[in-house]
Amino acid sequence: MSLWGAIAGGFAGTLVLTTALRAGNEFNLTRMDLPFLLGTAFSSDRTRAKALGFILHFLAGLVFALIYYAIFVAIGRSGWWLGAAFGLAHGTFSGTVLVNTLLPLIHPRMGTPSTAATSVALLEPPGFMMLNYGPQTPLVSLAAHIAYGTVVGGFVSLAG
């Protein structure tokens, strides 16, 4: 296990995750667009928001890889299958807490069930397991996060 392996895994895993989510968009399985969601917290310009969102998403991917690495170190084991399990937990956490509950609290443009009249355009809230973005969204999101975890776990373990 090495820190550089985790960073490389985080980068590669985020590539895989982003590609999988984008493929989910293209196949009309989901309207979830994490770069758009993240970027619009900082910019109302669509193009800038998406560009910024991609950067933030990659940074988040690296941070999560480091968290995975810390847990691998703490338990003294790593591997692609363990990474896949972490990915499953991570995806579930994202859908139920991170994007569903925490993001609307801090996102200046995201509606919540208690939203009343506003002075800015509202972004559609994700709902439980992001189901508002399509009934297949949890599956796409979990599959993408499992793939991410698998890549991170594999890289950390391969980096010896």
Added chain:
Amino acid sequence: MRRRDRPGALQRVGGYAPISSYAAIGDGRTVALVASDGSIDWLPLPEVDSPSALGAILDAERGGRFALAPELPYTAERRYLPGTNVLETIFSTSRGKVLVTDAMTVPAGGLGPLRELSRQVQGLVGSVPMTWSVEPRFGYAAASTRLGWRAGVPVATTGGDALAVCCFEAGAPELAAGVIRGRFEAHAGIRALVALCATHQEPLVVPTRDELESRLEATAAFWRGWSDDLTYAGPWRDAVIRSALALKLLVHAPSGALAAAATTSLPEEIGGERNWDYRFSWVRDSAFMLNALLGLSCAPEARAYFWWLMHASQLTHPRLRVLYRLDGGARAPERTLPLEGYRGSRPVRVGNAAAGQRQLDTYGELLQTAWLYATTGHRIDRDIARRLAEVAELICQIWRQPDAGIWEVRSEERHFTQSKMMCWIALDRARQLADSGVIPNRHAGRWRKEAEAIREFVETRCFSEQKRSYVRSADSDELDASVLLGVLFSYGDAKTDRWAGTIEAVRRELAHGPFVRRYTGEDGLAGSEGAFLTCSFWLVESFARTGRVNDAIRLMDELVGLANDVGLYAEEIDPTTGGFLGNTPQGLSHLALISAALAVAAEAER
């Protein structure tokens, strides 16, 4: 220009409004059709060539619509706000009047929905009970649509698509059996708003009322600014400017491509099978498009269009497809949809099998377009110049082959006269470009020789001494109005006896009043069709270019009067009823109108 509908003039047949009752609104990405009874019966999302979210025009029962109208009997009068594609409808009832303003808004800074269709209702006089309902049916009504709420806003979702219905002072929205609806009282002075905010593969964005209203104003200002830049002071100015605005609706903003029309499968014969998807860009239209854009001083659009054409055709170089997708793609597989079709006109097709046909005239239109572009001071780079020369080389090899012709017949290929004429025009323009050093001239001698051979073929086999006219195809006696393009694109001297005879034969045998049929003879399809408006405008231009200016003016006056109440044309018109047929609004009809007006204006000035 505000025209009045006769009271109660809009009679729906089996739920279908007359094609002539539709006005178009759009944002450079998609187009919605608004009937004069306030129902939006066509809206593909997110692009004009995407599946429909509202498609009642193709299936009145299942297609989906967005209705907005008084609950009481009314009369309606409509106009576009001058110089814009923003539509105004005044509904007059026994209890008062309301003004409905419809527009697909354009982005104006800030975070807005991917697509936004705004309908503002202003109470003018009295108090009018209004009702509205949105029946979204995504994917040509094939996708299952769920209705729900997001932060108090009703939404409709399916797969990758969704739309929110934002309403302000338009009653409390209700969800019921696939419908989002509301009703309200439009008192004098009230300003209610109902907007469709659509997304594709993204979370929805739900705008505020201020944002919606400000974008509506900005949209009107955008269109006014665009049309103010058009430089045309000749006759029929209103019709020319309206045509330019209609064409701008059909230009796909990201690429500059021109969609032939905003719809698919509106029939050329009610109940017939001649129903085609026109949401593609035809090379056939290119020379007219560039001529119109340059004639009206739309240089940015002309540049964008030329480069789109060169980019798209690169995929299949040196051969041309008949049509390309608006994103430049070459594939357009045709399939049929399980929809009723406009007044039972089946099949409803998406995609267009004509894409794979051999149509030799497209090469002529491409080189005519390049010639127009180069001779109006635009630069053609070396790579494009080399490709144009290679296209000319290809024409030398293939002009002897039969083809499907400009009208895309689905019968056996023939040696169509217009195709051969356009091959001559292609080689003639290539030679001129080579002579002026724009494209390589290594093979110019061969182009000249082959052009002479084409002319020999046309003059000996495609002219009927009996009819005193160029005919539809080699060795036939059928007539075809498309040969008039030979006059328009200068296939030889327009003022010869042969052209005078041809124009007269078209007028005599294909025209009935202002209406001109495309051709006589079979085309591989059952049934018949209406008069083709473009051919009528070509006849106007032919009159003008052969010195018959008074005939041209007379016919043009009649044709301008055939537009619908807001100045739009479909593809065809039924000579007996005056009703529109075919896809609408039709780019080629409007292009031909502009071209004819420019030609008459130029001749009148001489």
